[in-house]
Amino acid sequence: MDKLRRKLQDFMAGRYGMDQLGRFTMYVSIIALLISLFAGNNWFYLIALVLLITTYARMFSKNHSSRYAENNKYLEWKEKFFSFFRGGARQAKDKDHRYFRCPNCNQKVRVPKGKGTISIRCPKCQHEFIKRT
Structure with a gap:
């Protein structure tokens, strides 16, 4: 064996x-x-x-x-x-936040709801994009 x-x-x-x-x-x-x-x-x-x-x-x-x-x-x-x-x-x-994906690096970004149209800066690549919350 x-x-x-x-x-x-x-x-x-x-x-x-x-x-x-x-x-x-x-x-x-x-x-x-x-x-x-x-x-x-x-x-x-x-x-x-x-x-x-x-x-x-x-x-x-x-x-x-x-x-x-x-x-x-x-x-x-x-x-x-x-x-x-x-x-x-x-x-x-999570009812108090909205989730978006960065168009540049595809990172998820969480922002508070009810703030209207805001400019969001991605924490990973620093790309700014505008979304309505």
Whole structure:
């Protein structure tokens, strides 16, 4: 058993391994396999097979920089997706302020309601824009 473990460690030395994107694709492939099992749909089976192959190809890859960049893109996408749902709840509860996006840098800016048409300065890029509160 120790020889098998050592051979596996030697094989994986220098390889990229599993990351967040790999876990996500693995979970999606398992879900697609279960759907294909119960629905009898070959398309889900094909999708699951392609996802499993790409997951293992990423795991066994020795090109760390490309895999790292792919994972960072996935994490950025994931953060944007979940931040969309997180930010909306706070804005819906806040009845005393309005929220705007800076047209220059896309930063959210909170201003008090009921002040009429005002000039708003973005705290991040110092760009000024005019909005009605």
